[in-house]
Amino acid sequence: MPNFDIIAFDLDGTIYASPVHPVMSPRVEATLRAAHDAGIVTAVASGRPTGVLGSHVKNLDFIDWHITVNGAMVSDARTGDIISERPIPKDSAIAAIEAVKQACGDAYNGWNLFAYGAAHFERIVVERSRQAAERAAALGRESFSFVDSALADGSDIRIMDSILDAIDVLPGGIDKLSVRFDSKDILDQACTALNTYEGAPLEIAHVGPKEVEITLAGVGKGSALAQLCEHLDIDERRSVAFGDSGNDVTFAQSACTFVAMGNATPEVKEIADDIAPSVKEDGVAVWLEQHLGL
Numbered sequence: 001m002p003n004f005d006i007i008a009f010d011l012d013g014t015i016y017a018s019p020v021h022p023v024m025s026p027r028v029e030a031t032l033r034a035a036h037d038a039g040i041v042t043a044v045a046s047g048r049p050t051g052v053l054g055s056h057v058k059n060l061d062f063i064d065w066h067i068t069v070n071g072a073m074v075s076d077a078r079t080g081d082i083i084s085e086r087p088i089p090k091d092s093a094i095a096a097i098e099a100v101k102q103a104c105g106d107a108y109n110g111w112n113l114f115a116y117g118a119a120h121f122e123r124i125v126v127e128r129s130r131q132a133a134e135r136a137a138a139l140g141r142e143s144f145s146f147v148d149s150a151l152a153d154g155s156d157i158r159i160m161d162s163i164l165d166a167i168d169v170l171p172g173g174i175d176k177l178s179v180r181f182d183s184k185d186i187l188d189q190a191c192t193a194l195n196t197y198e199g200a201p202l203e204i205a206h207v208g209p210k211e212v213e214i215t216l217a218g219v220g221k222g223s224a225l226a227q228l229c230e231h232l233d234i235d236e237r238r239s240v241a242f243g244d245s246g247n248d249v250t251f252a253q254s255a256c257t258f259v260a261m262g263n264a265t266p267e268v269k270e271i272a273d274d275i276a277p278s279v280k281e282d283g284v285a286v287w288l289e290q291h292l293g294l
Contacts, residue, residue, distance in 0.1 A: 003238075003291055003292060004240045004291075004292070005234045005238040006042070006232070007035055007042050007242075007288070008044075008045040008228075008242070009032075009241070009242040010248055011044060011054075012046070012047075013244040014261050014283075015028060015279070015284060020149065022054045024060075025282050030285070031289060032062060032063075032284075033062045034294045035292060037062075038294070040292075041064050041065065041232060041234070043063070043228060044066050044067060044077070045067040045225065046067070046068055047068075047176070047213060047245075048069070048114075048119070049068050049114045049115075049156075049175065050066055050068050050073070050117040051117040051155060052150055054150070054153055055153050064076075064077055065077055067224045067225060068175075069215070070215050070221060070247045071086075071215070071219050071222070071223055071225075071250070072086050072087060074227055083231050084227045084228075086219045087172065087175050088202070088216045089199075090167060090174065093113075093167055093174045094164060095199040097163060098164075099196075103189045104181070104186055104190060108124075108180075108186075109179050111163040111179050112177070113160075114175045114176040115173070115174045115175050117156060118156040118157070119150075119156065119158070120157075120166050121147055121158070121159055121160065122163055123160065126159055129146060133148075176213055176214065176215050177214040177215075178214065180208075180210060181211070184209055184210060186210075191204060191212065200217070201217035202214050203216065203218065203219050205249070206246040207245050208246075213247055220249075220253070221241070221243070222251045222256070223253075225239060225254055226254050236255040237255045240256060240258075240259060241254075241257070242259045242260075242261065242283075242284050243261070244279070245264070245265065246265070246267070248260075248268060252271040252272060252273075257273045258271070258272050258274075259272060259274045260274075261278055261284075262276060262278035263280070263283075274287070
């Protein structure tokens, strides 16, 4: 009998070794397929919305569930039926953005919003990404623009001039916000503003030294996995989750076995139940092979 009834896995930095080539390695794909064939439920657990998971993952027939936008949405991978959605109320999203902008003053703050399965990127964020890719290419390094790559893959990405204008035309709440800064000091000021603003309580995930992702308080991949286990009548203690970044830490707050990747940040490794080899070493496959006998 398998040790686990459900496997949840992050994508970027956990399954995808490089954002330039967002595909599973053959070994990871074969191992997850074998687990699924053995009766284990599989679930993507990503910060991406459903419309930006990528054609590769969407075409894999052994994936059962999508936990997306840091757990704000849980949906059936085949039918698209949503079993849970926990968005930030529209008025609170606007208040949070305005609080950050006031705290930042003239300092750069570039926004993305995720709602209704799509990703919306502020034009300035896209332009900066393209400029960084051009500088990398000029130095002979791997160059990459996430927006351009995702658009080429058919992802549902939209470019906006102003996040507040974009929210204004949305019919309802926002699943996730993300914002980037030019310095950690400005990020810290923004987080202080988010912790004291007048609106619905928020969850703040640090996904880089100068970037945070924002969801409704209590929303995270860990709580979403718990919801999915309840929906499927699976003992949460018989679930395992893999991740590498700040938006994966809520797995450690759940009853699942949380496995950090070898390339995870020190903060993530510290709270994990176990550590797998790095994503470049097919860490998810290695760990599952060892613990499930696949």
